[in-house]
Amino acid sequence: MTDDYYRVALPDSELPTQWYNIIPDLPAPPPPPLHPGTLAPAGPDDLAPLFPMALIMQEVTGDSYVDVPGGVLDVLRLWRPSPLFRARRLEQALDTPAKIFYKYEGVSPAGSHKPNTAVPQAFYNHQEGVTRLTTETGAGQWGSALAFACAQYDMACEVWQVAASYRQKPYRKTMMEVWGAEVHSSPSEVTEYGRGLLAANPDHNGSLGIAISEAVAVAASDPGTRYALGSVLNHVLLHQTIIGEEALKQLAMVGETPDLLVGCTGGGSNFGGLSFPFLREKLAGRMNPVIRCVEPAACPSLTKGEYRYDFGDTGQMTPLLKMHTLGHSFIPDPIHAGGLRYHGMSPLVSHVYDLGLVEATAISQSECFAAALQFARTEGIVPAPEPTHAIAAAVREALACKESGEGKVILTALCGHGHLDLAAYEHYLSGKMVDLDLSDEALAAALADVPDLERTA
Amino acid sequence: MTDDYYRVALPDSELPTQWYNIIPDLPAPPPPPLHPGTLAPAGPDDLAPLFPMALIMQEVTGDSYVDVPGGVLDVLRLWRPSPLFRARRLEQALDTPAKIFYKYEGVSPAGSHKPNTAVPQAFYNHQEGVTRLTTETGAGQWGSALAFACAQYDMACEVWQVAASYRQKPYRKTMMEVWGAEVHSSPSEVTEYGRGLLAANPDHNGSLGIAISEAVAVAASDPGTRYALGSVLNHVLLHQTIIGEEALKQLAMVGETPDLLVGCTGGGSNFGGLSFPFLREKLAGRMNPVIRCVEPAACPSLTKGEYRYDFGDTGQMTPLLKMHTLGHSFIPDPIHAGGLRYHGMSPLVSHVYDLGLVEATAISQSECFAAALQFARTEGIVPAPEPTHAIAAAVREALACKESGEGKVILTALCGHGHLDLAAYEHYLSGKMVDLDLSDEALAAALADVPDLERTA
Numbered sequence: 001m002t003d004d005y006y007r008v009a010l011p012d013s014e015l016p017t018q019w020y021n022i023i024p025d026l027p028a029p030p031p032p033p034l035h036p037g038t039l040a041p042a043g044p045d046d047l048a049p050l051f052p053m054a055l056i057m058q059e060v061t062g063d064s065y066v067d068v069p070g071g072v073l074d075v076l077r078l079w080r081p082s083p084l085f086r087a088r089r090l091e092q093a094l095d096t097p098a099k100i101f102y103k104y105e106g107v108s109p110a111g112s113h114k115p116n117t118a119v120p121q122a123f124y125n126h127q128e129g130v131t132r133l134t135t136e137t138g139a140g141q142w143g144s145a146l147a148f149a150c151a152q153y154d155m156a157c158e159v160w161q162v163a164a165s166y167r168q169k170p171y172r173k174t175m176m177e178v179w180g181a182e183v184h185s186s187p188s189e190v191t192e193y194g195r196g197l198l199a200a201n202p203d204h205n206g207s208l209g210i211a212i213s214e215a216v217a218v219a220a221s222d223p224g225t226r227y228a229l230g231s232v233l234n235h236v237l238l239h240q241t242i243i244g245e246e247a248l249k250q251l252a253m254v255g256e257t258p259d260l261l262v263g264c265t266g267g268g269s270n271f272g273g274l275s276f277p278f279l280r281e282k283l284a285g286r287m288n289p290v291i292r293c294v295e296p297a298a299c300p301s302l303t304k305g306e307y308r309y310d311f312g313d314t315g316q317m318t319p320l321l322k323m324h325t326l327g328h329s330f331i332p333d334p335i336h337a338g339g340l341r342y343h344g345m346s347p348l349v350s351h352v353y354d355l356g357l358v359e360a361t362a363i364s365q366s367e368c369f370a371a372a373l374q375f376a377r378t379e380g381i382v383p384a385p386e387p388t389h390a391i392a393a394a395v396r397e398a399l400a401c402k403e404s405g406e407g408k409v410i411l412t413a414l415c416g417h418g419h420l421d422l423a424a425y426e427h428y429l430s431g432k433m434v435d436l437d438l439s440d441e442a443l444a445a446a447l448a449d450v451p452d453l454e455r456t457a
Numbered sequence: 458m459t460d461d462y463y464r465v466a467l468p469d470s471e472l473p474t475q476w477y478n479i480i481p482d483l484p485a486p487p488p489p490p491l492h493p494g495t496l497a498p499a500g501p502d503d504l505a506p507l508f509p510m511a512l513i514m515q516e517v518t519g520d521s522y523v524d525v526p527g528g529v530l531d532v533l534r535l536w537r538p539s540p541l542f543r544a545r546r547l548e549q550a551l552d553t554p555a556k557i558f559y560k561y562e563g564v565s566p567a568g569s570h571k572p573n574t575a576v577p578q579a580f581y582n583h584q585e586g587v588t589r590l591t592t593e594t595g596a597g598q599w600g601s602a603l604a605f606a607c608a609q610y611d612m613a614c615e616v617w618q619v620a621a622s623y624r625q626k627p628y629r630k631t632m633m634e635v636w637g638a639e640v641h642s643s644p645s646e647v648t649e650y651g652r653g654l655l656a657a658n659p660d661h662n663g664s665l666g667i668a669i670s671e672a673v674a675v676a677a678s679d680p681g682t683r684y685a686l687g688s689v690l691n692h693v694l695l696h697q698t699i700i701g702e703e704a705l706k707q708l709a710m711v712g713e714t715p716d717l718l719v720g721c722t723g724g725g726s727n728f729g730g731l732s733f734p735f736l737r738e739k740l741a742g743r744m745n746p747v748i749r750c751v752e753p754a755a756c757p758s759l760t761k762g763e764y765r766y767d768f769g770d771t772g773q774m775t776p777l778l779k780m781h782t783l784g785h786s787f788i789p790d791p792i793h794a795g796g797l798r799y800h801g802m803s804p805l806v807s808h809v810y811d812l813g814l815v816e817a818t819a820i821s822q823s824e825c826f827a828a829a830l831q832f833a834r835t836e837g838i839v840p841a842p843e844p845t846h847a848i849a850a851a852v853r854e855a856l857a858c859k860e861s862g863e864g865k866v867i868l869t870a871l872c873g874h875g876h877l878d879l880a881a882y883e884h885y886l887s888g889k890m891v892d893l894d895l896s897d898e899a900l901a902a903a904l905a906d907v908p909d910l911e912r913t914a
Contacts, residue, residue: 006534009466077463078546078837089535089609107564109837111876151834152546171879178833178882376635377608380535380566419568419876422628425635 006088008101008250010081015073016245018065019238022276022348025064025283030351033319034309042319049220050227054124058235066238068120071127075119075152079108080242084250085414089378091398098401099256100394102414103247103274104381110175112384112416113270114145114230117239121228122149132156132225134218136186136211138165139338140172141384141416142230147181160186160214163206165338171420186211193217207331208342209314216317231267232312232321232346240273243413248277251411258289259408260397263415264389265293265302265360266339268346270415278411279357289411293353293360294393296368297437299332301325301345302353302360304443310344310450320451323350326438327446333436335365336424337385343446361393364435368392369428372418384416385424463545465707467538472530473702475522476695479733479805482521482740487808490776491766499776506677507684511581515692523695525577528584532576532609536565537699541707542871546835548855555858556713557851559871560704560731561838567632569841569873570727571602571687574696578685579606589613589682591675593643593668595622596795597629598841598873599687604638617643617671620663622795628877643668650674664788665799666771673774688724689769689778689803697730700870705734708868715746716865717854720872721846722750722759722817723796725803727872735868736814746868750810750817751850753825754894756789758782758802759810759817761900767801767907777908780807783895784903790893792822793881794842800903818850821892825849826885829875841873842881 023029032041044056051059058066068076087100105113125133133150136159137143143159150157159181166173166185173183186206187194191214197204219227229236251258261278263271271293281287293302301324310325312318325344326332332341345353352358368388375391376382383391390412401408418425427433480486489498501513508516515523525533544557562570582590590607593616594600600616607614616638623630623642630640643663644651648671654661676684686693708715718735720728728750738744750759758781767782769775782801783789789798802810809815825845832848833839840848847869858865875882884890 005469006531007469007536009469012462012464012466074463078542079464085535109833109839148837152837170883174879174883174886175839175876177886178830178839178879180834373635376566377637380605380609382566382632382635417876419632419874420879422631422635422877426627426631429631429634 006086008084008253010246010250014249015081016242017068020241020277021064021238024062025280030347031322033321036320052124052128055235058238072120072123081246082107084247087379093378094398096398096402097407098398099409100398101411103243105415106417109148110144112141114142115148116242117236118145118149120239122153122155125226126153126155130226133228134158134215135228136160136215138162138208140169141339144175146228147176147179151179157181159183160211162186162211163204186214191217212313213315231269234348236269237272237348240269241276243273244277256409257287258411260410261289261291262294262390262393262412264386265295266342268349270413272349274413291358294389295362296335296337296340297362297364298335299341300362300438303362307354321347323347327450329449330446335436339386363389363392364437366433366435371395382418383414384418385421387415463543465541465710467703467707471706472538473699474525477698477734478521478695481519482737487804488779490778493777509581509585512692515695529577529580538703539564541704544836550835551855553855553859554864555855556866557855558868560700561871563874566605567601569598571599572605573699574693575602575606577696579610579612582683583610583612587683590685591615591672592685593617593672595619595665597626598796601632603685604633604636608636614638616640617668619643619668620661643671648674669770670772688726691805693726694729694805697726698733700730701734713866714744715868717867718746718748719751719847719850719869721843722752724799725806727870729806731870748815751846752819753792753794753797754819754821755792756798757819757895760819764811778804780804784907786906787903792893796843820846820849821894823890823892828852839875840871841875842878844872
């Protein structure tokens, strides 16, 4: 390639055909999930009512690589390989000697990295005869991705969208319907749990925890229906490693090796997807990048949470997961990065953080939007609220390089565009945005609800 | 390339470095614009208050090719070359032997083909010392594109957005502001013309014609300010030929030659940009595709309008242009494809249509949205309302191929995504959309206002 490139396009023939499983390469395996009743490690059979066996096997596999089926590749090829960009115009604006690269996942039909796992999840369910998938969605990115994926395999898709979001973001709902999904405001009249909540409060705002409960209840009650989760679990992170595998090849194409990776972390799938292939290279001694999680200061599970067993949902129905948690009863303040408003963290990301293999930092949303505006005006792309955290962290580092004179190579993931999040930008531009950083008091209150299982288990 | 490709990626090194001017290759030159006062052909000096001299020279050039400046290429590289897709999943759903290709311009920062001309327009103005550009916008695609382009050259940008759209589409306004533009609801208090209209009716809905008048008035009154137009004119179509030049190379990469081109036509810039390089090849005898314009049945300037001199705007301030027109006083019904709601047609597209080098058809919006839904569910991308016309025409042809057994190669342009047009899809999905095809009575009334200049001139 010439030296003045902006975009590094990976040839279609280089689309990765295997996902990478980091677990066998780690110095210790991650602690297993526990059955919430018995507190024994949860096995495949415990998950069978909700997930197809192929995905359960991926959840627990000890193989380092898993083949991507041809029927999945055929759909991923609609937008993959995704581009890697060198942010030259941002570098110039920052007057930094650093080189900033970003892997852009907004080119997917749903506009984020989520279809990378929605497609294989729909595929494996379809292969096992499942005809309908249910899920929850908050901001709408995951629901959109699953709706798109189900359309590819002629499967029905039902989405429980948090009521507040359903009312405030009608266009996300329409997008899901364009792809053929049925969208319910949650709590809904469809489930017993939902009906009870609506009876008590017809104007209920809902929550992600409630929407999960409804989607899970419907899936568990019908043999032709399964449930799909968009982050947190091992198989989701596995599917997302296609991001990092592509980025590795693209950096090699231009002869660069990263000194720093920064990725935003909510449930952890975007971060794991970008960083785990690079962490493999680091563990093998082939490169030595610093790898840094960036989380919102309003929901800082890694930097302020505790590493202990907790429930994945507010309703205490999921297996217990060992993870960095703010407490399953914690409801984050309504920052705009809805995809990062989760009380816990993927057990796998929590584990590598606990092992000291990655570090973490938290940033307030106004700094993130300031960075996003500078990014949009130089690089053109309007970022979704979630990756503004990664951009802000990259800008911090690039400015530090300006001070130190270091020409570091920084890699980040722009995991989605903000075309359906312009209300957040309006909020920022009009000067109304405030930071909603987590207070010590709120943190202590939420953590008090976490079951003390270290003794019990 | 392997034979199972979905996307044909043109290497960055193959980004075209020249725009193509079709005029020297035509059997006859297009009729010139006329000064509205003298009715003499309008010269460069007549346009100097509004446009920089470099663009005026491009408007009248007799050269076949114009070099793209390096400072323009550096910005176009943020998203160009744009991908060409083979719509294999749509072909399968239609069960057609036809091959459908689409050139996708939604990858640009503003989400449409408009930045292809917004960037060079901002560049040349910047080069000539202009510090501010004004323009009008209806649906918002053009205003967004110019806002993005001005941000790249640190220029101020002021956009007059039609009041009805300003109120109904707040997110388009926010998108322009993210890129640093100042957005006025039109009619506005900024201009004398606007103030007069608001005094008479404070709730005025505005129109594109009024917004043009305001943007032009502000540009003409300040020596550091110029005006930018997003379609219709020769230099705009010239800049858009980069679409067709790339598509030519991409089809050659996979060994295909088109039998049919279909492109949606509003002002004509997307259609001209896609088709003129192919028309060059056809005129030179190197290929022989049918080239077809597709317009909305609600605003069918080519298929139902008359080919005569008319004003480009409702306010009768522009030069007189020889074009297919429904009459400058015609206000199209409020179909969702706002970018196709223009009473006239680019003089250059009108001319090649009059010469019989291209053909035209009109399609109603409900057929367009039905095709768009099928497209979204197979190909993944949600199209903007404008290119749904091109998609519907491609589907028609593919189904005809199914009947005839012909394996035609069909090329179309998906000139933008519909992420900010989901209200239109909601309208369709809820069953409320009606066709608003132009009636003979409305047409006759609008044409009666066109000045009878054939005798005078």
